[in-house]
Amino acid sequence: MWECYFASRSKNSQVCVCPGPPQTAHSCPSAGKLVFSGGGTESWGWSRTSLASATQPMAPEHALVSHHLEETSHLDFVSLSSRVILFCASLQPRSLRASPRLRESSNKIEPSLRSLQKFVPTDYASYTQEHYVFAGTEIVIQESIESYGAVVWPGATALCQYLEEHTEELNLQDAKILEIGAGPGLVSTVASILGAQVTATDLPDVLGNLQYNLLKNTLKRAAHLPEVKELVWGASLEQHFPRSTFYYDYVLASDVVYHHYFLDKLLATMVYLCHPGTVLLWANKFRFSTDYEFLDKFKQVFDTTLLAEFPESSVKIFKGILKWD
Template sequence: MDGCLSSQRPGCLGEAQHTPGGWLDADKKRPFQEDGPRGPPRDSPEREPSLQSLQTFVPTDYTSYTQENYLYAGKKIVIQESIESYGAMVWPGATALCQYLEEHTEELNLQNAKILEIGAGPGLVSIVASILGAQVTATDLPDVLGNLQHNLLKNTLKCAAHLPDVKALVWGEDLEKHFPKSTCYYDYVVASDVVYHHYFLDKLLTTMVYFSQPGTVLLWANKFRFSTDYEFLDKFKQVFDTTLLAECSESSCKIFKGILKWD
């Protein structure tokens, strides 16, 4: 969360902030190092991926790959990113949500909890949730699943009781076919920085509602950049009983808990 976190280095904490969720001291989440170049400004809308993309993501220039290093739950986590795809980068909401999960593991009862991540990207949140003991299904568009799978296996193979699963998920499409409610129940649905400048926000909300069964808790972390982000929040509050769990005013990053309203 740049503002609370260093604006140039995802996962870096700046000055400790006193917020409802609480943030750890600066040095506790500082990456070990960074390799390779950084891309254009992260709030730029120019590289938006297509929701209908069915191609495997392969960078056209392998110098675009970087490795970011994080420390959560006492484990060093190495994430392979590429600046060529939104879905292959770690965003501020992900580091915020990882920190929240780590600080509230017992309260959330993550041990053996079934978690679905929507828009897992390079997989940092799913990795941390797995290390903390959850049974995780990480989902994203088909074009970034190769990089997601790589990061999940690399970071959980020897340190997670439950290896995370990886599935393709196109928001709002064939949900019952690929995730039948009769067999797919999740204690938590988590999402970070899935709301930004794109045209699929209604499908995203439909997907969040679909996976929210009785007893399911939705945890959504997001950096608020545009007026459309707040418009989505208003719609979110119409269908979910919403609680603000944590926020950083400097970075405009917030974490919400949502419980689906039932008629």
Template sequence: MTKIPSQERKGKMSVLSLLTMNCNFIKSQISEVLVRGWENYKENVDTAQTVLALALSQYLESNQQEINLKDKKVLEIGAGTGLVSIVASILGAYVTATDLPEVLENLKLNISRNTQNMNTHQPEVRKLVWGEDLNEDFPKSTHHYDFILASDVVYHHTSLDPLLTTMAYLCQPGTVLLWANKFRFSTDFEFLEKLRNILIVTLLAEFPESNIKLFKATYTAFLSRSAS
């Protein structure tokens, strides 16, 4: 497990400085996308959402030996502005970015603009309403993903059980869920405990000063009974 040390500047900006100043990818194309993503979205998007997307994106780029996305099938839950999907696509994955219908137009535009001439495989943007029409829209017989990516999808809302159902459904044998979360509410901890009941959950990295943690979760046999 990687523990990111505290810096003199506490809070969200210390995480951003770690992502954009102290990492070896700063001169790469991916770094340009990350920095551009922060500058473009910080005025219009919840800061926690953006920081968590940056944290997961940086982790993917910095740990390519352990998490090799090249030619892998990747689905992002709650893609929002698409930053994580953009990075996964540049890293060579077959990306499916999902979110609510009203988000898809902007999501598709962001991904298209930021992956043009940099991706190996054309990213796909699809509707995914948590807990709804999973068997119809993502039948397990034809939709198996190597990685499920999620950042800041757990917060103080009423869709946590449908989100849990969706994660459980998508995590088949061989699938790895990578989830970045900022722990702010009791619901965050409650969701983590529920997730541990159906998947094998491991802490990969954390930013202690900001209560941000990155988790890895994989299929367990209990899933076939609880999420079918």
């Protein structure tokens, strides 16, 4: 049975968008097809819906769709095998397009950033500008529904909230931080604004938008301009991050665990990046049984402490200290 969740831009609460009155998340009456009903409060904007399967009758991974809340759209569920998000043709085209004005402004790199922008953002058709406030600062993140790595997920906002509320306790000023799977860069942006020296990492296709967001939000705001580097989990780690040279006080990760085939490489990468004294902060929305299986493996190699829990979004934040015995 499918479970559908609606994550509002302006609220952390989850509201069902299946036919009928809004309510808390519940099982969809239709496996394989969703009907989105209008009537939402943000009729002018974009919203995001993520799908997760409890029993996985169609062996899906994790789908993300966007729709205009003034309209009713139909989506035939498409199973995913990569980070690229596929939509069926029956989804109304208007729901997938940003306005020409929005596309023009979002793809334009400001002159002050152009000389610093080493990676070019992917030319997605559906860029939107999402607004967040952390550390007393308004942060504008360019996101796209066309890639998992261009969306801010619930674990990221939870981790940002934790960093903001525990800045002094964590001693983030001038701390050396690496973020795994930084995506559009919200967590790295917040850590930078809070005073840390941040290295934000992700896959090559994500780096352009990641760097654009970091520069736009940290230039002249942060003491240390964050660095952007490619990091493919489990690949060429010693070549790109030699242990003799790279040391981090914190390794951050949010919503990097979901239904994909690289969980063992992810855990190996976490282990590799941690030295004695390194603290790993991992925030994740728990959706699948495989997420808990990963947690069990994580606990085998890290001394693990549950730092915070967000029941409304099913997000948990863990602290891990690598076991050295």
